[in-house]
Every structure is written in C-alpha cells, then in structure tokens.
Amino acid sequence: MHRRFLPIMMLLASPAAAESFDRPIPQAQSATAEFWYALACIALVGSMIAVQRLVSRR
Numbered sequence: 001m002h003r004r005f006l007p008i009m010m011l012l013a014s015p016a017a018a019e020s021f022d023r024p025i026p027q028a029q030s031a032t033a034e035f036w037y038a039l040a041c042i043a044l045v046g047s048m049i050a051v052q053r054l055v056s057r058r
Contacts, residue, residue, distance in 0.1 A: 029037075
C-alpha cells in the first residue's frame with residue numbers, strides 16, 4: 001500500500017518543487033546596541049583589573 005504513494009512523495013520532495021533559499025541580510029547595529037556593548041566592554045576590563053589587584057595582594 002505504501003509503494004503506491006512513493007512516486008507522489010518523490011515528486012513532492014523533488015528539488016524542482018522546493019523553494020529557493022534566500023539568505024538573510026544582516027541588519028546594521030543600532031546606536032543603543034553599540035552603547036551597551038561599549039559599556040559591557042568597559043565593565044569587563046574594569047572587573048579584570050579589580051581581580052588582578054585582588055590576586056596580586058595575596
């Protein structure tokens with residue numbers, strides 16, 4: 001019974017029936033995102049300096 005549907009399924013799964021893939025276009029970063037990224041970078045560097053000072057005192 002399933003062999004009867006095999007040719008139909010092969011036609012539905014053929015590359016001709018498939019849609020073409022459109023690559024997503026990356027969006028530019030907003031000024032708000034750049035601000036928060038800069039703030040996070042500064043916080044990371046600040047915390048690394050604080051850890052270095054704490055470790056070097058011991």
